[in-house]
Amino acid sequence: MSRFYSPSAFVFYGLFAFLIVATLLARWLIARGKVRGDTARNLMDRIWAWWVMIGLLALIFTLGATAITVFFALCSFAALREFATVTHTRRADHGALALAFYVILPLQYLLVWLNLPIFAALLIPVYCFLLLPVVTVFRGEVAGFLTRVSETQWGLMVCVYCVSHIPAILSLQIPGYRYSSFTLVAWLVLVVQASDVLQYVWGKSIGRHLLAPRVSPSKTVEGLAGGMLSASLLGMALAPITPFAWWQAGLVALAVTAMGFLGGLIMSAIKRDRGVKDWGTLVQGHGGILDRLDSxxxxxxxxxxxxxxxWL
Structure with a gap:
């Protein structure tokens, strides 16, 4: 089957249709005065940035599993760089950081690409957790040692280990599932990112009660509920292209959107702690790569x- 007519291709067609609706809805909200000033500009910047990013992802998906793995490895590199810029690093940490960027990160994605799940699952949370501090401790700098080492390990877990699970989904062979695992990755990206956008839209439309104002002033209870439920309904509608029954698709969508929300909230808390608004400036209207990967x-x-x- 041509990739242009595969289920994952139709997921991306659905994404583009969703962006068309989001663009029209945003313009309607602005025209009605529901969204004004900087908020209106921010909303349109976000949507136009999504057009670019979804277009790029669609192109990557047409190139196959290797291209997807390389793409997310590059995303991990950019995200880890953003994370490292806000950590309390010293000269004594440069060796550990060099290992993280130029040895551990490519090795993690190589293990994923070679479909060695046991090694990919253990490399960072076990062996790097145990051995990476050794590189730092022999430099003799003990001031802030625990904080500095923990930040490097956190960066690897968040930016490399967790992100590498996205291309790792491509290696799954689910019995009786008639479509490729590309479709599962596309379903995940669609549902989680749709939840992100819909939480923002619902929050700006009907949001009244702030959820965690000291962490993320724009997140509301109404936005969270509306975004998660809307994205879960979308996941249920797409159940035929997954191995899930319709109710299972709804529950899985609810689980991943809830985790996506928590990821965004926790990464926002780290930004607030470090006094930065965005992780970077790479993506206009969205901040950095980590701002887009947090969910x-x-x-x-x-x-x-x-x-x-x-399902295995």
């Missing part, structure tokens, strides 16, 4: 584990 960072591992425990 997938938490949802991708949970999605892969759900598939592994329930």
């Amino acid at each position: 997938l960072v938490f949802s991708a591992p949970v999605f892969l584990h759900i598939l592994a425990w329930g």
Whole structure:
């Protein structure tokens, strides 16, 4: 089957249709005065940035599993760089950071590409957790040692280990599932990112009660509920292209959107702690790469584990 007529291709067609609706809805909200000033500009910047990013993802998906793995490895590199810029690093940490960027990160994605799940699952949370501090401790700088080492390990877990679960989904062979695992990755990206956008739209439309004002002033209870439920309904509508029954698709979508929300909230808390608004400036209207991956960072591992425990 041509990739242009595969289920994953139609997921991207659905994404573009969703963006058309989001663009029209945003313009309607602005025209009605529901969204004004900087908020209106921010909303349109976000939507136009999504057009670019979804177009890029669609292109990557047409190139196959290797291209997808390389793409997310590059995303991990950019995200880890953004994370490292806000950490309390010293000269003594440069060796550990060099290993993280130029040895551990490519090795993690190589293990994923070679379909060695046991090694990919253990490399960072076990061996790097135990051995990476050794590189730093022999430099003799003990001031802030625990904080500095923990930040490097956190960066690897969030930016490399968790993100690598996205291409790792491509290696799953689900018995009786008639479509390729590309479709599962596309479903995950669509549902989680749709939840992100819909939480923003619902929050700006009907949001009244702030959820965590000291962490993320724009998140509301109404936005969270509307976004998660809308994205879960979308996941249910797409159940025929997954191995899930319609009700299972709804529950899985609810789980990954909940984890996506928590990922965004936790990464926002880190930004507030470090006094930065965005992780970077790479993506106009969206900040940095990590600003776009924050929800997938938490949802991708949970999605892969759900598939592994329930459908393999």
